Amino acid sequence: MAEYNPKNFLILAVDDNSINRIMLEKILTKAGYQIKVLGDSEEFLNLINNIKPDLMLLDLMMPKIDGLELCRLIKAKKHYQEIPIIFLTASDAKENVIEAFRSGAVDYVTKPFNNEELLARIQTHIELKFTRDQLKKALVDLEKLATTDELTQISNRRHFLNLANREFNRAKRQNIFFSMIILDIDYFKNINDSYGHPVGDIAIKLVAQKCQQSIRGEDLCARWGGEEFIVVVYDALIDEAKHVANRIREKIAEIALPIDDEQFKITVSVGIAQYQDTDQNIDQIVSRADRALYRAKNHGRNRIVL
Ligand code: GH3
Ligand code: MG
Ligand code: MG
Ligand code: MG
Numbered sequence: 001m002a003e004y005n006p007k008n009f010l011i012l013a014v015d016d017n018s019i020n021r022i023m024l025e026k027i028l029t030k031a032g033y034q035i036k037v038l039g040d041s042e043e044f045l046n047l048i049n050n051i052k053p054d055l056m057l058l059d060l061m062m063p064k065i066d067g068l069e070l071c072r073l074i075k076a077k078k079h080y081q082e083i084p085i086i087f088l089t090a091s092d093a094k095e096n097v098i099e100a101f102r103s104g105a106v107d108y109v110t111k112p113f114n115n116e117e118l119l120a121r122i123q124t125h126i127e128l129k130f131t132r133d134q135l136k137k138a139l140v141d142l143e144k145l146a147t148t149d150e151l152t153q154i155s156n157r158r159h160f161l162n163l164a165n166r167e168f169n170r171a172k173r174q175n176i177f178f179s180m181i182i183l184d185i186d187y188f189k190n191i192n193d194s195y196g197h198p199v200g201d202i203a204i205k206l207v208a209q210k211c212q213q214s215i216r217g218e219d220l221c222a223r224w225g226g227e228e229f230i231v232v233v234y235d236a237l238i239d240e241a242k243h244v245a246n247r248i249r250e251k252i253a254e255i256a257l258p259i260d261d262e263q264f265k266i267t268v269s270v271g272i273a274q275y276q277d278t279d280q281n282i283d284q285i286v287s288r289a290d291r292a293l294y295r296a297k298n299h300g301r302n303r304i305v306l
Pocket of ligand 1: 151184185186187188189190192196197198199200201204225226227297301
């Protein structure tokens with residue numbers, strides 16, 4: 001974390017005692033924080049969707065909704081779950097301390113408190129939250145990197161196999177069906193050889209886009225290898241998958257690579273296979289789709305074979 005700067009952080013305090021509020025506002029403002037103080041829980045709950053503090057200080061004993069109840073309400077809100085909550089209370093009863101942590105608080109400070117200590121605790125919890133947020137973001141980035149094909153930005157083979165295996169197990173348990181489509185660009189080597197690898201890359205990217213655009217949101221399209229793509233069509237028998245494959249082919253037919261004043265057209269050959277309850281694993285379905293693709297190539301390309 002770069003140098004810790006309190007002015008970047010908003011602290012929200014809820015306390016029914018106005019003297020406490022004034023004192024907190026003074027201490028935290030002096031320390032450089034943005035601070036907002038509220039007199040009761042309801043006032044806060046009315047604001048909850050319009051304000052996102054970096055840390056909250058809660059009084060425990062308050063009329064109507066007390067601090068513990070408020071803490072539980074806050075933690076039940078998804079976009080509030082990560083905000084650290086510190087109790088600031090005159091009560092040092094052990095059952096309150098325990099209940100505060102159980103309700104989701106990260107710290108418990110008794111009044112009267114030492115200013116420096118409170119500020120140190122606030123800084124610690126904000127820094128911890130910041131580090132946690134960064135780790136989570138890094139995990140999301142990493143997951144995207146691990147599941148995405150770099151050239152086309154659609155799913156990669158590994159991600160495809162993970163999800164397809166999951167679907168395979170679901171199909172086995174629940175007696176449902178799904179289908180698989182494999183497609184391969186026709187005479188792709190000619191594109192590379194005649195116009196160069198970068199043009200080949202553009203063609204691959206465009207085909208990936210068209211493929212992705214042709215499927216339902218819940219279906220999955222991935223780059224299987226070089227200029228081959230694979231699609232899982234969930235809950236679909238082979239005829240339905242054929243409709244999807246036709247849509248993909250029509251979309252790919254729209255591609256016109258502008259090369260030397262000409263518009264280069266791309267075609268694909270397509271193989272389709274359906275899950276059968278005798279299948280032992282995903283590879284068997286992929287093999288059937290692959291063999292169908294092979295027949296499509298042998299019968300003149302630019303066609304779909306089941
Ligand atoms: P067919 O109609 O039988 O499929 O003929 P084809 O020329 O498409 O056959 P093949 O599958 O043998 O050719 C695939 C070529 O794709 C070979 C490889 O050099 C090229 N290739 C694989 N990955 C990439 C890539 O990421 N970018 C580019 N530009 N070319 C690639
Ligand atoms: Mg109170
Ligand atoms: Mg190929
Ligand atoms: Mg090919």
